[in-house]
Structure formats: C-alpha cells, structure tokens
Ligand SMILES: [Ca+2]
C-alpha cells in the first residue's frame with residue numbers, strides 16, 4: 001500500500017481499523033471513528049460489511065437519501081472510495097433510463113480512444129490515438145493540446161480499426177504536486193509497445209513537456225493486440241495491460257510464457273528503480289522472486305485486455321479481454337490478489353481453445369461473464385470485440401450505482417450487471433436512448449461519473465446521465 005494509505009482505508013475497506021490500534025478505535029472511509037461495529041477480542045479485524053450503513057442511508061436503497069449533501073463530504077471522491085458501501089449498492093435492482101451528453105458540445109473529435117482525469121481534478125483528459133491528449137474544461141476543449149506527440153506516434157494508416165497509436169493515460173496519484181503521468185503507445189509499424197513517463201510543463205499547468213521518457217519497452221510482432229491501458233491501482237502501483245502480440249490464435253504462445261511480458265497484467269512501482277530498470281518491482285508481486293518468471297507479471301493469460309478498471313469502492317479489478325472468433329469475456333480479480341491465470345490461449349472464455357496448454361501448475365481463473373459472437377442469444381448483439389468499462393459509483397445516477405457497465409466496439413449495445421456475492425446479478429441491456437456506434441472505450445471522472453468514447457464515423461466523447 002502506497003501513497004493513499006494515509007487516507008485510512010484498507011483493501012475491502014468499508015470499515016477499517018487504524019493500524020497499530022488495539023481494537024479500540026475504528027474508522028470508516030470518511031475517517032469518522034466508529035466503535036459500534038467492533039468485534040470484541042478479535043485478533044485480526046474482519047470488516048463487517050453488512051453491519052455498516054452510512055449515516056443517512058436507509059439500507060442503501062432509498063434514492064432520495066443519496067444526495068451528496070446528506071452525508072458525503074464534497075471531496076469524498078478524491079480517492080477511490082466513497083462513504084457508501086458496496087453492500088448497499090448490491091441491494092439495488094433494475095437500471096434507470098439513461099442518455100448521453102457531449103462533454104464538449106459540437107467539438108469535432110477525430111480518434112478519441114480514452115478519457116481519464118488527474119486525482120482530485122474536475123478536468124477531463126481525452127487521449128487521441130494519433131498522438132494527442134486534449135484537455136476538456138467546463139465543456140470545452142482547450143485550443144492547445146495537453147500533449148502532442150503525433151510526430152512520434154505517426155499518422156495511423158490502417159483505418160479506424162487500427163489498434164496502434166497512443167492508447168492509454170494514467171496520472172500519478174500525486175500528480176497535483178509532482179506533475180507525473182504515464183502513457184501507453186505503440187511505435188509505428190509492428191514495433192514495440194511502450195510505457196512512457198511524461199511531465200506537466202512548468203510553464204503551463206495545462207500542457208505537458210513535449211518529450212516522453214520510455215520506462216518499459218516490449219517487443220511486438222504484429223499491428224494488433226497491443227494492450228496499451230495503464231492505470232494506477234488503489235495500492236499506488238502502475239498496472240499495465242499487454243496484448244498477446246497479435247496475429248490470431250496467440251501464434252507465439254506469449255500469454256502463458258513466463259519469460260515474456262505480452263499477454264499479461266503487469267504491476268510496477270514508478271517511484272523507485274531497481275535492477276537497472278527505470279521502475280521498481282513491488283515486493284509483493286506474485287512472482288517477484290520466482291526464478292524463470294518475469295517479476296513484473298501480476299497475472300497471466302490475457303489475449304488483449306482492452307480496458308480494465310478498479311472498482312473505486314471495493315478495489316476489485318474488472319478486465320474486458322477481447323476474444324478470438326467466438327467468445328468475449330470479463331475477468332474479475334478480488335482486490336489485491338495477484339497471480340491469477342485467466343486462461344488464454346488454452347481457453348477462450350470458459351471454452352477450450354485448440355493448440356495451447358495452460359502454464360504448468362496453474363489453474364484457470366474463469367471469466368465472470370462471457371458472450372458469444374452469435375448475437376441472437378446475447379445481450380450484446382453483434383459483438384466481436386469487448387470494451388471493458390467501470391463499476392458506476394457516482395452520485396448523479398443513484399439507481400445505477402454498483403453496476404459494472406461495459407460494451408463492445410462492434411455492437412450498439414451497452415450492458416450492465418452488478419457483481420455481488422460472487423455472482424453476476426441482473427445483466428441487462430441498458431437503455432441509453434440511442435445506439436452507440438464505435439464504442440472504443442469508457443472513461444471515469446473524479447466524481448465517479450462515467451463516459452463513453454466512440455470513434456469512427458461517430459467520433460464523440462459523452463457522459464452517461466439519467467434521462
Ligand atoms: Ca501487437
């Protein structure tokens with residue numbers, strides 16, 4: 001646990017206990033001392049999720065009680081937690097009617113591919129695959145891009161389905177003070193997948209220095225399946241999703257190869273360096289000291305993890321992993337549990353995939369949700385390339401809270417479900433009031449509101465709102 005630990009929350013943290021206390025004082029996520037839920041005599045405190053109902057919330061299902069002024073401090077979402085509990089959100093049923101609102105009305109987007117924000121900031125940053133990052137403030141795109149590395153990334157020539165370019169962005173948890181951010185991109189051609197560090201300009205807080213410093217470069221062999229998503233976890237470490245390299249059918253068997261970084265989730269420490277690398281290896285990485293396994297590896301067996309996210313309330317990790325020809329899947333990782341093997345290319349979804357075997361000794365962590373490319377039986381109709389989303393924990397749409405919202409690049413459908421008690425509840429095609437075309441990514445702002453990013457003929461960046 002790194003920078004944010006000072007906020008006082010723990011992994012499953014609905015109710016935490018102060019480190020070093022002897023069971024006398026507990027705090028909830030707002031730092032309010034709580035003693036009523038304390039279990040007398042317990043050596044190791046176990047969060048009593050069910051026992052905790054935030055003040056002002058009647059069992060968590062009264063939408064009228066979920067107004068921000070009722071109990072949530074104005075800055076409650078500056079970190080990944082809120083004062084409300086996952087249990088409350090799991091008691092909800094159904095989904096509200098929704099619609100989409102442009103973040104910058106009338107703006108002519110080109111290749112938007114991701115949206116994110118610095119911690120604690122209401123600004124929105126939109127990544128354009130051609131090599132730009134645009135800053136959106138108060139409903140308008142600033143004239144000068146935050147970052148322009150288009151001359152390095154190169155103009156994409158493979159059409160809107162081209163998977164290369166500038167693909168990911170993550171602001172350091174202490175960005176407000178240190179100005180550090182990280183991007184994922186591909187170099188032109190079939191070249192490397194790169195994670196690089198950038199810095200906010202000292203001349204203007206709305207612009208970055210023009211030079212990026214690569215910190216991790218991974219050789220690649222095909223134009224597709226480049227991962228590219230980077231995100232800081234609740235632990236303050238940088239998570240990096242990598243594709244299997246590309247082609248089709250995992251031709252180089254990279255995803256199960258312990259000596260290659262393709263087809264994995266990686267976790268690194270960008271605040272230290274070690275072993276001649278420009279980053280450190282967290283000591284609790286699952287293979288940090290395992291001979292024959294790259295220490296950066298956090299999880300095995302992805303094909304192309306196209307968008308992953310941490311539930312800001314539970315810290316669980318949800319990954320949309322793009323399938324081959326039959327099955328799209330959503331993988332789940334309980335907060336802080338590394339070392340899983342998600343199966344590719346021994347499995348596509350829960351199904352055997354010919355030609356590969358699982359890494360010796362591993363067991364297959366199966367997806368929590370999968371859908372077939374045969375649209376006649378699926379909520380996602382016509383899907384062939386999943387776009388992983390977010391668990392909605394915002395305040396603006398109480399009836400949507402707790403829902404993991406995702407979609408598919410090739411489908412007009414967006415689907416939500418709540419993952420509670422280890423089970424997918426009420427998977428439902430959401431009513432957005434419009435078909436979504438070219439859904440390339442979701443995004444989340446500091447308040448927990450979520451966005452859809454589309455490109456192609458309908459390039460746009462829109463916020464999901466209640467209708
Ligand atoms: Ca590739």
Ligand SMILES: [Ca+2]
Pocket residue numbers: 301321329342343344347348349367
């Ligand atoms: Ca899998």
